Amino acid sequence: MGRWEPNARGRLEQAAMELYTERGFEQTTVAEIAKRAGLTERTFFRHFADKREVLFWGSRTLQQHFVDAVAGAPDSAAPIDAIAGAIEAGAALLQERRDYARQRHAIIAANAELRERELIKLSWLSAALADALRRRGVTEPAADLAAEAGIAVFRIAFERWISTSAQSDFPQLIRESLEELKAVTAGR
Incomplete structure (x- = not known):
């Protein structure tokens, strides 16, 4: 087995994705992933x-990346704008x-x-964003609301991005989804 060949993680990821797509997540074993990647199970568990x-x-x-972007937002940025910049960068x-x-x-949609x-993972991401806002001095409940709204915008834009056949721009879909949220909350 080529366990010392470069990019073991990438090869394992590619093998797993192929097998999950072909056979389903539940029917795929670590041994099969490692074998397809030309590596050992031990190497799999290192990664x-x-x-x-x-x-x-x-x-x-x-x-x-999201947390760093919130931390790097201008001091004058409103909480939702700091979050918007972070999710757009992501x-x-x-x-x-x-x-x-x-x-x-x-693959994820096919398995409960x-x-x-x-x-x-999205909940942890929201909590991390809220913590980043609190470190900027944003109080409750504004920090949690902005973080949760940002994750909702990210999820909606992501769904639009992967479901369209055209080569849509994910950051642009983030901006559009955020504008929709702002319109909804403004009562327009």
């Missing part, structure tokens, strides 16, 4: 805690991975356990 983490390993990176990171995002979404895990 991922379990087969679910193949789908969720990037959430910490995305969370840190969308820009994902823009080039649209096909992967579609595939990942389909994975849908639950996705909701937990």
Whole structure:
């Protein structure tokens, strides 16, 4: 086995995604993923805690990116605008991975356990955003409301982004969804 070949994580991720798509998440084993990637199960577990983490390993990176963007927002930015800048920046990171995002979404949508895990990760992301706002001096309930609204905007824009056949721009869909939210809350 080519366990010392470069990009083991990427090869494992690709193998897992192929197998999850072909056979389903529940029917795929770690041994099969490792074999398809030309690696050992031990190598798999060096990179991922379990087969679910193949789908969720990037959430910490995305969370840190969001938090850093909130921290870097201008001091004069309203809480929702700091959140909007963060989720738009996160969308820009994902823009080039649209096909992967579609595939990942389909795998998660087909499995209740994975849908639950996705909701937990989004909840953690919202909590991290709210904490970032509190560090900027935003009080309650504004910090939690802005963070939750931001995650809702992100989810709605994401669904639109992966479901359209045209090469839509994810950050633009974030901006449009945020404008829709503002219109709804303004009573227009």
